[in-house]
Amino acid sequence: MNRIITGITAIFILAAASSCCSQKNTVGKEQQLSEKEVTGTITAIENGKDGYMATIADNKGKTSIVTISIVNLQKSGGTFKRYAIGDVIKAKGEVWKDDTGTEHITARALTQIK
Numbered sequence: 781m782n783r784i785i786t787g788i789t790a791i792f793i794l795a796a797a798s799s800c801c802s803q804k805n806t807v808g809k810e811q812q813l814s815e816k817e818v819t820g821t822i823t824a825i826e827n828g829k830d831g832y833m834a835t836i837a838d839n840k841g842k843t844s845i846v847t848i849s850i851v852n853l854q855k856s857g858g859t860f861k862r863y864a865i866g867d868v869i870k871a872k873g874e875v876w877k878d879d880t881g882t883e884h885i886t887a888r889a890l891t892q893i894k
Contacts, residue, residue: 816875818844818885819893821868834863844883846871848890856888868893
């Protein structure tokens with residue numbers, strides 16, 4: 781009976797110790813953030829809480845979704861501006877791809893192209 785209690789106690793101690801260990805951030809290669817610049821025409825806008833998401837199509841037909849937020853632009857020294865469908869802009873920021881392969885960019889700098 782003592783062996784059973786000792787075994788169960790050991791299992792609980794190991795479980796408790798392993799739950800306290802820090803775990804490494806294992807972001808997959810496809811989820812690692814990098815910096816990118818994209819230029820294109822805004823084809824759609826989805827309004828959000830502190831900004832909006834703009835779908836941008838470049839001159840080759842590739843689309844990217846750019847998150848344009850007041851907070852992110854202010855943190856990086858950029859200026860927030862509301863653009864409209866049809867405007868041509870250049871956005872620079874961190875890029876990542878979702879499960880469908882669509883590029884998402886968190887805008888840190890924006891420029892309107894005339």
